[in-house]
Amino acid sequence: MAITRDEVAHLARLSRLALSDEELGTLASQLDVIIGAVARVAEVAAGDIPPTTHAVPLTNVFRADITRTSLSQADALAGAPAAEDGRFRVPRILDMDE
Amino acid sequence: MTDVSRFSAARTAAAIAAGELSALEVTQAALDRIAKVDDRINAFLHVDVDGAVAAARGVDRRRAAGERLGPLAGVPLALKDVFAARGMPTTCGSRMLEGWRPPYDATVVAKLRAAGVVIIGKANMDEFAMGSSTENSAYGPTRNPWDTDRIPGGSSGGSAAAVAAFETPVSIGTDTGGSIRQPAAVCGLVGVKPTYGGVSRYGLVAFSSSLDQAGPLARTVTDAALLHAAIAGHDPLDTTSIELPVPGVVAAAASRDLRGVRIGVVRELSGDGYDIGVRARFSDALEVLVGLGAEVIEVSCPHFVYALPAYYLIAPSECSSNLARFDAMRFGLRIGDDGEAGAEEVMTRTRGAGFGAEVKRRIMLGTYALSSGYYDAYYGQAQKVRTLISQDFAAAYERVDVLASPTTPTVAFRLGEKVDDPVAMYLSDLCTIPSNLAGGPAMSLPVGLADGLPVGFQIMAPTFADDRLYQVGGALEAALDAARGHPLLDDAPQL
Numbered sequence: 001m002a003i004t005r006d007e008v009a010h011l012a013r014l015s016r017l018a019l020s021d022e023e024l025g026t027l028a029s030q031l032d033v034i035i036g037a038v039a040r041v042a043e044v045a046a047g048d049i050p051p052t053t054h055a056v057p058l059t060n061v062f063r064a065d066i067t068r069t070s071l072s073q074a075d076a077l078a079g080a081p082a083a084e085d086g087r088f089r090v091p092r093i094l095d096m097d098e
Numbered sequence: 099m100t101d102v103s104r105f106s107a108a109r110t111a112a113a114i115a116a117g118e119l120s121a122l123e124v125t126q127a128a129l130d131r132i133a134k135v136d137d138r139i140n141a142f143l144h145v146d147v148d149g150a151v152a153a154a155r156g157v158d159r160r161r162a163a164g165e166r167l168g169p170l171a172g173v174p175l176a177l178k179d180v181f182a183a184r185g186m187p188t189t190c191g192s193r194m195l196e197g198w199r200p201p202y203d204a205t206v207v208a209k210l211r212a213a214g215v216v217i218i219g220k221a222n223m224d225e226f227a228m229g230s231s232t233e234n235s236a237y238g239p240t241r242n243p244w245d246t247d248r249i250p251g252g253s254s255g256g257s258a259a260a261v262a263a264f265e266t267p268v269s270i271g272t273d274t275g276g277s278i279r280q281p282a283a284v285c286g287l288v289g290v291k292p293t294y295g296g297v298s299r300y301g302l303v304a305f306s307s308s309l310d311q312a313g314p315l316a317r318t319v320t321d322a323a324l325l326h327a328a329i330a331g332h333d334p335l336d337t338t339s340i341e342l343p344v345p346g347v348v349a350a351a352a353s354r355d356l357r358g359v360r361i362g363v364v365r366e367l368s369g370d371g372y373d374i375g376v377r378a379r380f381s382d383a384l385e386v387l388v389g390l391g392a393e394v395i396e397v398s399c400p401h402f403v404y405a406l407p408a409y410y411l412i413a414p415s416e417c418s419s420n421l422a423r424f425d426a427m428r429f430g431l432r433i434g435d436d437g438e439a440g441a442e443e444v445m446t447r448t449r450g451a452g453f454g455a456e457v458k459r460r461i462m463l464g465t466y467a468l469s470s471g472y473y474d475a476y477y478g479q480a481q482k483v484r485t486l487i488s489q490d491f492a493a494a495y496e497r498v499d500v501l502a503s504p505t506t507p508t509v510a511f512r513l514g515e516k517v518d519d520p521v522a523m524y525l526s527d528l529c530t531i532p533s534n535l536a537g538g539p540a541m542s543l544p545v546g547l548a549d550g551l552p553v554g555f556q557i558m559a560p561t562f563a564d565d566r567l568y569q570v571g572g573a574l575e576a577a578l579d580a581a582r583g584h585p586l587l588d589d590a591p592q593l
Contacts (some may be wrong), residue, residue: 014465018421026455034410034463037524049486050302056294064147075201079199092440095440
């Protein structure tokens with residue numbers, strides 16, 4: 001089952017990745033080869049085998065409810081691409097006509 | 099004159115504690131060595147001269163005040179650039195985080211500072227820890243000190259090269275599919291992936307959260323044990339952290355006793371595709387182990403052949419989710435914010451410009467494997483294979499105490515040799531991935547040369563039995579060094 005260029009473009013949209021035409025072409029052929037290789041997992045008869053999500057068994061983990069110091073506002077904003085009035089400044093998230 | 103750059107970490111710390119050397123002299127020697135050789139190696143992305151000198155002076159002050167120093171106090175260390183360390187940039191080898199300075203210390207970093215370790219700087223790596231050659235760094239590849247036309251392994255290639263080039267005695271790396279052990283193998287070092295959850299992931303930039311684990315790289319098994327003990331332990335800030343005492347790795351490294359130890363050679367991790375020289379050094383090391391009183395038997399782990407495909411579904415899936423945080427809003431790169439473009443467009447343009455080819459490939463692969471219609475066939479099936487691999491390990495450990503294999507199928511390959519063939523590159527991790535999927539600890543240690551390049555021997559142990567790696571590794575290293583008359587790294591070319 002070959003991965004089409006349209007499928008790759010769709011995956012890029014889902015992944016929020018702006019890709020050039022050249023990148024789309026390269027990725028289409030590379031993903032095809034990689035998916036062909038990893039599809040080998042289908043050879044394993046694993047019908048009733050439980051999946052592993054985590055290597056070491058864990059149940060819910062809680063911490064004691066103790067107040068401790070957190071990052072200051074200045075520290076939290078120090079690495080921001082843009083900040084204003086003590087907040088992260090971000091591009092608009094709604095269309096102009098909404 | 100004695101060259102302190104060639105001292106082990108243990109010897110360095112002992113000399114500082116005894117007052118034979120000051121921590122400042124040791125740090126200065128490391129800085130001098132970096133200035134001399136790193137333009138040819140590119141192990142470091144950032145050298146923190148001021149921070150290192152201040153930390154070294156702190157150790158000297160504590161000693162002068164009569165404080166008892168720990169076993170690594172004053173030892174210089176290279177830190178993989180995937181850890182948050184206050185006061186230093188953290189790039190993860192990516193343009194996405196160029197210039198970003200984290201506002202806090204990772205738990206590993208806090209523990210190193212508390213131990214008096216001098217963090218010299220940040221080590222180069224494949225972008226976001228994805229790769230086996232360090233060629234995926236946005237800041238240029240690191241080179242192997244044994245042959246600068248060859249790769250130092252990856253993704254912790256800078257961490258490995260720094261130690262092999264005698265820039266620092268030890269370093270910290272991370273291992274998601276072999277990223278400590280494979281660089282250790284091809285650079286002639288000891289490298290350990292601890293049991294998953296043994297070392298806190300707090301402050302470690304996530305690639306594949308169910309697999310990522312930090313660990314030591316060193317020139318000796320004892321140095322690796324000292325560093326392992328210094329960074330391990332339960333951390334309430336990492337909910338996957340294990341609430342058990344740290345295994346006695348330092349004592350195990352010194353035990354030198356292998357009588358009655360059963361070592362299983364994994365049938366599926368040998369044969370075609372493995373260099374003749376790698377197989378020869380592996381067999382030689384097994385004979386040495388038998389001579390030390392160990393019992394060597396062959397075991398079969400039939401599902402290990404599916405570990406690589408399962409990994410390349412699970413790791414990219416987790417990566418596609420984890421790297422969603424690089425959204426150009428709160429930190430890192432932002433491109434195209436012209437007042438007109440909306441958040442989604444800025445996010446898309448930033449990610450397209452900020453991520454390199456391998457990271458994009460894995461995000462796309464993970465997005466594909468997790469998408470509806472494919473989830474059960476790919477991600478779901480890979481998780482079941484993961485269970486079967488754990489069951490193979492469990493069955494093997496009913497018969498043996500540790501498992502063994504070559505660490506890598508080949509010695510270091512040439513720069514550029516595999517960059518255009520992702521699947522060939524992925525094969526570098528063939529032998530190391532099973533331990534990541536099952537969570538158990540594993541070590542690579544050098545057992546000789548093939549074609550003049552180091553060969554790594556992998557030891558794997560059950561979860562929480564990290565000490566067994568050091569028991570077997572320490573004894574094997576001592577026997578090989580005694581037979582050779584000197585440590586393997588003495589055979590590396592002078593830089």
